[in-house]
Amino acid sequence: MRETIERCLAAGHAQGAPGGFDDLFHAPETAALKEEVVRAGRKLWERQYVDGNGGNISVRLPGDMILCTPTMMSKGDLRADELCLVDLDNKLLCGCRPQTSEILLHLEIYKAVPEARAVIHCHPPYATAHALAGVVPPGNLLSEQEIFIGPVALAPYETPGTPAFAATVLPYVRNHNTILLAHHGIVCWADTVTHAEWYTEVIETYCKTVMIARQLQPNLEEIPAAKIQEILALKQRWGLPDARLSAEPKAQPCAPAAPAKAHAAAARNGHHAAARNGHAAGQSARYRPEVEALIAEFTERILRLAEE
Numbered sequence: 001m002r003e004t005i006e007r008c009l010a011a012g013h014a015q016g017a018p019g020g021f022d023d024l025f026h027a028p029e030t031a032a033l034k035e036e037v038v039r040a041g042r043k044l045w046e047r048q049y050v051d052g053n054g055g056n057i058s059v060r061l062p063g064d065m066i067l068c069t070p071t072m073m074s075k076g077d078l079r080a081d082e083l084c085l086v087d088l089d090n091k092l093l094c095g096c097r098p099q100t101s102e103i104l105l106h107l108e109i110y111k112a113v114p115e116a117r118a119v120i121h122c123h124p125p126y127a128t129a130h131a132l133a134g135v136v137p138p139g140n141l142l143s144e145q146e147i148f149i150g151p152v153a154l155a156p157y158e159t160p161g162t163p164a165f166a167a168t169v170l171p172y173v174r175n176h177n178t179i180l181l182a183h184h185g186i187v188c189w190a191d192t193v194t195h196a197e198w199y200t201e202v203i204e205t206y207c208k209t210v211m212i213a214r215q216l217q218p219n220l221e222e223i224p225a226a227k228i229q230e231i232l233a234l235k236q237r238w239g240l241p242d243a244r245l246s247a248e249p250k251a252q253p254c255a256p257a258a259p260a261k262a263h264a265a266a267a268r269n270g271h272h273a274a275a276r277n278g279h280a281a282g283q284s285a286r287y288r289p290e291v292e293a294l295i296a297e298f299t300e301r302i303l304r305l306a307e308e
Protein backbone atom coordinates (compact mmCIF):
# COMPACT_ATOMS: atom_id res chain seq x y z
CA MET A 1 0.00 0.00 0.00
CA ARG A 2 2.68 2.46 1.02
CA GLU A 3 4.80 1.48 -1.94
CA THR A 4 1.84 2.11 -4.19
CA ILE A 5 1.47 5.61 -2.81
CA GLU A 6 5.15 6.31 -3.31
CA ARG A 7 5.13 4.88 -6.84
CA CYS A 8 2.09 6.88 -7.89
CA LEU A 9 3.41 10.11 -6.39
CA ALA A 10 6.74 9.55 -8.09
CA ALA A 11 4.95 8.92 -11.39
CA GLY A 12 2.95 12.11 -10.96
CA HIS A 13 6.13 14.00 -10.16
CA ALA A 14 7.98 12.62 -13.14
CA GLN A 15 5.11 13.49 -15.46
CA GLY A 16 4.99 17.03 -14.12
CA ALA A 17 1.56 16.59 -12.61
CA PRO A 18 1.45 19.25 -9.87
CA GLY A 19 -2.29 18.67 -9.51
CA GLY A 20 -1.48 15.41 -7.68
CA PHE A 21 0.47 17.24 -5.00
CA ASP A 22 -2.13 19.95 -4.90
CA ASP A 23 -4.81 17.35 -4.27
CA LEU A 24 -2.79 15.88 -1.39
CA PHE A 25 -2.00 19.36 -0.04
CA HIS A 26 -5.68 20.31 0.06
CA ALA A 27 -7.12 16.96 1.16
CA PRO A 28 -9.33 17.06 4.29
CA GLU A 29 -6.92 14.73 6.09
CA THR A 30 -4.06 17.12 5.36
CA ALA A 31 -6.19 20.03 6.57
CA ALA A 32 -6.49 18.30 9.96
CA LEU A 33 -2.70 17.90 10.14
CA LYS A 34 -2.23 21.55 9.18
CA GLU A 35 -4.44 22.54 12.10
CA GLU A 36 -2.41 20.29 14.41
CA VAL A 37 0.79 22.03 13.25
CA VAL A 38 -0.77 25.45 13.85
CA ARG A 39 -1.89 24.41 17.36
CA ALA A 40 1.59 23.09 18.19
CA GLY A 41 3.18 26.31 16.91
CA ARG A 42 0.92 28.40 19.10
CA LYS A 43 1.78 26.29 22.16
CA LEU A 44 5.52 26.63 21.45
CA TRP A 45 5.16 30.41 21.18
CA GLU A 46 2.94 30.71 24.24
CA ARG A 47 5.41 28.65 26.29
CA GLN A 48 8.25 30.87 25.02
CA TYR A 49 10.02 27.99 23.29
CA VAL A 50 10.41 30.09 20.11
CA ASP A 51 11.25 33.75 19.52
CA GLY A 52 10.95 35.89 16.42
CA ASN A 53 10.63 33.59 13.44
CA GLY A 54 12.48 30.80 15.31
CA GLY A 55 11.47 27.15 15.46
CA ASN A 56 9.91 24.92 12.84
CA ILE A 57 7.45 22.04 12.66
CA SER A 58 6.87 19.33 10.08
CA VAL A 59 4.80 16.20 9.60
CA ARG A 60 5.21 13.32 7.17
CA LEU A 61 2.32 12.65 4.79
CA PRO A 62 1.76 9.46 2.80
CA GLY A 63 4.31 9.00 0.04
CA ASP A 64 7.06 10.71 2.08
CA MET A 65 5.69 14.14 1.30
CA ILE A 66 6.50 16.55 4.15
CA LEU A 67 4.16 19.27 5.36
CA CYS A 68 6.20 22.01 7.06
CA THR A 69 6.13 25.54 8.42
CA PRO A 70 7.28 28.39 6.17
CA THR A 71 10.36 30.51 6.72
CA MET A 72 10.19 33.93 8.39
CA MET A 73 6.94 33.38 10.27
CA SER A 74 6.30 33.58 14.01
CA LYS A 75 4.86 30.28 15.21
CA GLY A 76 2.40 32.34 17.26
CA ASP A 77 0.89 33.92 14.13
CA LEU A 78 0.93 30.93 11.80
CA ARG A 79 -2.18 30.05 9.78
CA ALA A 80 -2.97 26.68 8.24
CA ASP A 81 -2.99 28.09 4.69
CA GLU A 82 0.61 29.32 5.11
CA LEU A 83 2.18 25.85 5.41
CA CYS A 84 4.30 24.28 2.67
CA LEU A 85 4.64 20.84 1.08
CA VAL A 86 8.11 19.53 0.15
CA ASP A 87 9.53 16.18 -0.87
CA LEU A 88 12.50 14.41 0.76
CA ASP A 89 14.81 16.22 -1.69
CA ASN A 90 13.56 19.56 -0.33
CA LYS A 91 11.70 20.46 -3.52
CA LEU A 92 8.87 22.88 -2.73
CA LEU A 93 5.71 21.29 -4.18
CA CYS A 94 2.89 23.42 -2.75
CA GLY A 95 2.45 26.50 -0.60
CA CYS A 96 2.38 30.24 -0.97
CA ARG A 97 5.57 30.76 1.08
CA PRO A 98 9.08 29.25 0.98
CA GLN A 99 9.71 26.34 3.36
CA THR A 100 11.61 26.76 6.64
CA SER A 101 15.36 27.13 6.21
CA GLU A 102 15.79 24.31 8.75
CA ILE A 103 13.87 21.78 6.68
CA LEU A 104 17.10 19.90 5.88
CA LEU A 105 17.33 18.90 9.57
CA HIS A 106 13.78 17.52 9.43
CA LEU A 107 14.39 15.69 6.15
CA GLU A 108 17.52 13.96 7.47
CA ILE A 109 15.50 12.70 10.43
CA TYR A 110 12.66 11.42 8.22
CA LYS A 111 15.19 9.61 5.99
CA ALA A 112 17.05 8.07 8.94
CA VAL A 113 14.05 7.14 11.12
CA PRO A 114 11.05 5.57 9.34
CA GLU A 115 9.03 5.76 12.58
CA ALA A 116 9.39 9.55 12.68
CA ARG A 117 6.08 11.04 11.54
CA ALA A 118 6.63 14.53 12.96
CA VAL A 119 9.61 16.73 13.86
CA ILE A 120 9.80 19.91 15.94
CA HIS A 121 12.83 22.16 16.34
CA CYS A 122 12.69 24.99 18.88
CA HIS A 123 14.69 26.95 21.46
CA PRO A 124 13.19 26.41 24.94
CA PRO A 125 15.39 28.36 27.38
CA TYR A 126 16.38 25.73 29.96
CA ALA A 127 17.09 22.97 27.48
CA THR A 128 18.85 25.44 25.19
CA ALA A 129 20.90 26.67 28.16
CA HIS A 130 22.18 23.10 28.55
CA ALA A 131 23.00 23.04 24.82
CA LEU A 132 24.92 26.33 25.17
CA ALA A 133 26.83 25.09 28.22
CA GLY A 134 27.54 21.75 26.55
CA VAL A 135 25.94 20.00 29.52
CA VAL A 136 23.76 16.94 29.01
CA PRO A 137 21.29 16.76 31.90
CA PRO A 138 21.94 13.85 34.26
CA GLY A 139 19.64 10.86 33.93
CA ASN A 140 17.56 8.59 36.18
CA LEU A 141 16.08 11.44 38.20
CA LEU A 142 12.51 11.96 36.96
CA SER A 143 10.19 9.18 35.82
CA GLU A 144 8.39 11.20 33.11
CA GLN A 145 11.71 12.08 31.50
CA GLU A 146 12.92 8.48 31.62
CA ILE A 147 9.69 7.13 30.15
CA PHE A 148 9.18 9.54 27.28
CA ILE A 149 12.73 10.58 26.43
CA GLY A 150 15.46 8.84 28.47
CA PRO A 151 19.10 9.70 27.87
CA VAL A 152 19.51 12.92 25.88
CA ALA A 153 22.11 13.35 23.14
CA LEU A 154 24.08 16.51 22.40
CA ALA A 155 24.87 17.10 18.72
CA PRO A 156 27.89 19.28 17.80
CA TYR A 157 27.50 22.79 16.45
CA GLU A 158 27.22 23.60 12.78
CA THR A 159 25.85 26.65 10.99
CA PRO A 160 22.03 26.48 11.09
CA GLY A 161 20.27 25.73 7.83
CA THR A 162 23.22 23.97 6.21
CA PRO A 163 23.49 20.31 5.17
CA ALA A 164 26.35 19.97 7.68
CA PHE A 165 24.03 21.15 10.47
CA ALA A 166 21.33 18.70 9.41
CA ALA A 167 23.85 15.85 9.47
CA THR A 168 24.95 16.54 13.06
CA VAL A 169 21.98 14.62 14.47
CA LEU A 170 22.50 11.47 12.40
CA PRO A 171 24.70 9.58 14.89
CA TYR A 172 22.01 9.97 17.57
CA VAL A 173 18.61 10.25 16.00
CA ARG A 174 17.68 6.56 15.75
CA ASN A 175 18.05 5.98 19.49
CA HIS A 176 17.11 9.43 20.77
CA ASN A 177 13.77 11.12 20.12
CA THR A 178 15.15 14.33 21.66
CA ILE A 179 18.54 15.89 20.89
CA LEU A 180 20.23 19.02 22.23
CA LEU A 181 21.80 21.06 19.43
CA ALA A 182 25.01 22.75 20.62
CA HIS A 183 24.79 26.57 20.72
CA HIS A 184 21.33 26.41 19.19
CA GLY A 185 18.30 24.58 20.66
CA ILE A 186 16.64 21.19 20.54
CA VAL A 187 14.96 18.85 18.06
CA CYS A 188 12.34 16.18 18.85
CA TRP A 189 10.67 13.55 16.67
CA ALA A 190 7.57 11.48 17.39
CA ASP A 191 4.67 9.64 15.79
CA THR A 192 2.50 12.79 15.78
CA VAL A 193 3.03 16.55 15.89
CA THR A 194 1.23 16.68 19.23
CA HIS A 195 3.55 14.10 20.76
CA ALA A 196 6.67 15.83 19.39
CA GLU A 197 5.40 19.01 21.06
CA TRP A 198 4.89 17.06 24.30
CA TYR A 199 8.54 15.96 24.17
CA THR A 200 9.66 19.60 23.90
CA GLU A 201 7.69 20.25 27.10
CA VAL A 202 9.06 17.17 28.87
CA ILE A 203 12.73 17.97 28.14
CA GLU A 204 12.33 21.67 28.95
CA THR A 205 10.58 20.96 32.24
CA TYR A 206 13.19 18.33 33.08
CA CYS A 207 16.14 20.65 32.47
CA LYS A 208 14.48 23.37 34.55
CA THR A 209 13.51 21.03 37.39
CA VAL A 210 16.96 19.46 37.64
CA MET A 211 18.56 22.90 37.84
CA ILE A 212 16.22 23.88 40.69
CA ALA A 213 16.61 20.56 42.50
CA ARG A 214 20.40 20.86 42.39
CA GLN A 215 20.15 24.17 44.17
CA LEU A 216 18.28 22.38 46.95
CA GLN A 217 20.55 19.34 46.96
CA PRO A 218 23.67 19.23 44.73
CA ASN A 219 23.93 15.44 44.93
CA LEU A 220 20.59 14.16 43.71
CA GLU A 221 19.68 10.57 44.41
CA GLU A 222 18.86 8.52 41.32
CA ILE A 223 15.85 6.28 40.75
CA PRO A 224 17.02 2.77 41.78
CA ALA A 225 18.50 0.74 38.93
CA ALA A 226 15.85 -1.99 39.26
CA LYS A 227 13.11 0.61 38.80
CA ILE A 228 14.87 2.02 35.74
CA GLN A 229 14.84 -1.52 34.32
CA GLU A 230 11.07 -1.57 34.83
CA ILE A 231 10.78 1.66 32.88
CA LEU A 232 12.99 0.26 30.11
CA ALA A 233 10.81 -2.84 29.90
CA LEU A 234 7.76 -0.62 29.50
CA LYS A 235 9.50 1.46 26.83
CA GLN A 236 10.43 -1.68 24.96
CA ARG A 237 6.83 -2.86 25.12
CA TRP A 238 5.58 0.51 23.85
CA GLY A 239 8.29 0.81 21.21
CA LEU A 240 9.72 4.04 22.56
CA PRO A 241 13.36 4.60 21.56
CA ASP A 242 16.00 4.60 24.28
CA ALA A 243 19.75 4.40 23.81
CA ARG A 244 19.98 1.96 26.73
CA LEU A 245 17.68 -0.48 24.93
CA SER A 246 19.69 -0.38 21.73
CA ALA A 247 22.89 -0.91 23.72
CA GLU A 248 21.43 -4.10 25.17
CA PRO A 249 19.10 -5.33 22.44
CA LYS A 250 18.53 -8.82 23.79
CA ALA A 251 19.03 -8.29 27.52
CA GLN A 252 15.54 -7.01 28.35
CA PRO A 253 13.47 -9.37 30.48
CA CYS A 254 9.73 -9.78 30.17
CA ALA A 255 7.96 -6.63 31.29
CA PRO A 256 7.09 -6.70 34.97
CA ALA A 257 3.72 -5.66 36.33
CA ALA A 258 3.54 -1.96 35.60
CA PRO A 259 2.70 0.55 38.32
CA ALA A 260 -0.67 2.28 38.14
CA LYS A 261 0.82 5.47 36.73
CA ALA A 262 2.61 3.58 34.00
CA HIS A 263 -0.61 1.76 33.17
CA ALA A 264 -2.28 5.11 32.70
CA ALA A 265 0.61 6.20 30.52
CA ALA A 266 0.33 2.99 28.56
CA ALA A 267 -3.33 3.65 27.94
CA ARG A 268 -2.54 7.16 26.80
CA ASN A 269 0.34 6.00 24.67
CA GLY A 270 -0.75 2.70 23.26
CA HIS A 271 -0.32 4.24 19.85
CA HIS A 272 3.42 4.42 20.47
CA ALA A 273 3.60 0.67 20.66
CA ALA A 274 1.54 0.30 17.51
CA ALA A 275 3.56 2.93 15.74
CA ARG A 276 7.03 1.87 16.71
CA ASN A 277 6.94 -1.80 17.60
CA GLY A 278 5.43 -2.35 14.21
CA HIS A 279 8.55 -0.92 12.59
CA ALA A 280 10.53 -3.99 13.54
CA ALA A 281 7.83 -6.27 12.21
CA GLY A 282 7.38 -4.38 8.98
CA GLN A 283 6.01 -1.21 7.44
CA SER A 284 2.35 -2.13 7.45
CA ALA A 285 2.16 -2.75 11.20
CA ARG A 286 3.41 0.74 12.08
CA TYR A 287 0.15 2.59 11.80
CA ARG A 288 -3.11 2.85 13.60
CA PRO A 289 -6.26 1.81 11.74
CA GLU A 290 -7.27 5.42 11.16
CA VAL A 291 -3.87 6.11 9.63
CA GLU A 292 -4.24 3.08 7.39
CA ALA A 293 -7.64 4.40 6.35
CA LEU A 294 -6.03 7.73 5.53
CA ILE A 295 -3.36 6.04 3.46
CA ALA A 296 -6.02 4.03 1.68
CA GLU A 297 -7.92 7.18 0.81
CA PHE A 298 -4.81 8.95 -0.43
CA THR A 299 -3.92 5.90 -2.45
CA GLU A 300 -7.32 5.94 -4.10
CA ARG A 301 -7.03 9.64 -4.90
CA ILE A 302 -3.53 9.33 -6.29
CA LEU A 303 -4.34 6.25 -8.32
CA ARG A 304 -7.24 8.15 -9.89
CA LEU A 305 -4.89 10.99 -10.78
CA ALA A 306 -2.32 8.63 -12.21
CA GLU A 307 -4.96 7.16 -14.50
CA GLU A 308 -6.00 10.54 -15.90
Ligand SMILES: [Zn+2]
Pocket residue numbers: 054055102121122123160184185
Ligand atom coordinates in the same frame (compact mmCIF):
# COMPACT_ATOMS: atom_id res chain seq x y z
ZN1 LIG B 1 16.83 27.08 15.45
